[in-house]
Amino acid sequence: MENKPRETFLITGGSGYFGHRLACSLYKKGARVILFDTVPPLQEVPDDIVFVQGDICDYDQVEKALAGVDCVFHIASYGMSGREQLNRHLIEAVNVQGTHHVLKACVENRVSRLVYTSTFNVVFGGQVIENGDESLPYLPLHLHPDHYSRTKSLAEMAVLKANDTALKDSSEVLRTCALRPAGIYGPGEQRHLPRIVGYIERGIFRFVYGKSSSLVEFVHVDNLVLAHELAAEALTPEKQRRSAGQAYFISDGKPVNNFEFFRPLIEGLGYPFPKLRLPISLIYFFAFLTEMIHHLVGPFYNFQPLLTRTEVYKTGVTHYFSMGKAKVELGYEPQEYNLNEVVQWFKCRGHGKQSHNSFLGQFLLNILFAAAFVAMVLSFLPVVGS
Template identity: 55%
Template sequence: MGTSRADTYLITGGSGYFGYRLACSLLQRGAKILLFDMSPPSQELPEGITFLKGDVRDYVQVVEAVTGIDCVFHIASYGMSGREQLNRRLIEDVNVQGTEHILRACVERGVPRLVYTSTFNVVFGGQVIEGGDETLPYLPLHLHPDHYSRTKSIAEMAVMAANGTALEDGSGVLRTCALRPAEMIHHLIGPIYNFQPLLTRTEVYKTGVTHYFSMAKAKAELGYEPREFNLDEVVQWFRSRGHGKKPISPLKRLMVDIFLVAAFVAVVLSYLPVVGSLSVVSGSQ
């Protein structure tokens, strides 16, 4: 996408690691960036990147955000892992309703391009995948092991179905595409970013079943050339924001130990017979 006329890009969920890095990359290409999120990034925004507080579940806020935008990167989502997976209502509202709001607002406000951040989970449900690509069929919705994957699949299908929709201002049509980035595995990120994953079928599938995808078509048809990266920069980013395992102070450790001992004693005492109740029973006999 050329940026010779200083295109303006909207990034939903732009305050997170991926969204902010995308914004900085686009900025280097001469674009203007609007980050749309519920809270601002913790780092200072460089000139050319602005922040707009908002929620994809609120259609009025979405319409305001997309007005005057040349391209939307829809990254915002919810429920990928950990405790978030339990909140089915919020997962549905953000991933499905939020995406519907983005699509409808783009058509209403004449935004010609939309890039949707999907997930490989839309085709993966625990089966072995070796060298997969976009020709793989969607996993049937009823076979998805978690609500996040199911809603992301519904949202991606809606995005792809919207491709070619006429814009209401008569300026052309909406062009859409979906990207399915691989997700970082919990056992790599856990020591760095201290969230609490649930041991669900999805977590087991991701870490225990072979599934990888080919970039051959991207290289051949789009001229894509992957660059090598490592996790050092990711580690530093999360650590600079206070994530990671923090040492427990001696006082806090002592308090925890006292609590554990007290809880153990209480459990033991709960199994001992009560003298008074025994004497009453004996007297009644």
């Protein structure tokens, strides 16, 4: 039997947490792997994994990096959370222009497969969604509460539209698909979990918000790796290219209250779970004020907002989706995971109850309650002109 040729995969944004995990999985299965990113990976990678330093906003660098590649995992993005969400110019450049650069470079280099890492946000903007599926329309662009979600929608549309584009000097065409993951977690995740643990340790995480019955979803990093590998395989002729031109929601398939999901982490680090529950409208108003303040002082002091409006919606409003399409067309069967590994990862790095509450944490908490008081006062004031 003739051996299957060794495939070459390029991962944009490959130095990040998920990119590194995907790269190592592909490498273990015998693939050649190229990481394309602006910075080298923080974690160790096998010597045979190639790192190419480059900026997705620079087309020439992208085009050069894609030479000889069989499949691209386009996961690079900017503006997902925190103060990054407020940098509209860079969000646009990376998420929209960068995606067009990748698509053009695929055509020029005759790369026949591209898997795009999208987001739930392309259909969600704060409205309740229960067991939604891929038949849901894109959220109208003007209804997105943040520029990240808006640009991810535009990028996903461009990727799926590019399916069946003829490759340069070839009879082949480009096959594309998009995965829409929930919030990613796992040991070593560097975007959301350290921020949450920081709030816990500084004494800021003293309350929850929204209804206790609200449900959201998460996806373990290894389930997301599995989904990407299956999606890339489903773009091949051997799998009848069944994922070509398609989008798929990806999660662990277990809707859960956002704060209850993090209870094992909070209590595992030795902290009490908050008993105070605030209305989501109040927290949304606080996030709105924070964004307005950041807009004014951001050019001089780029502080990290406690929450943005989008983060309030994503954590406090019910939205979860069916995995039916991914299971049938990709063969996706998520494995069961919990936060035990995450708790141990933080404990091994000195986190836990021994970290005392700081003055800054209490100060920020006082600001939050002051904002809550102002919000309530304003709600009783007469509207000018009424």
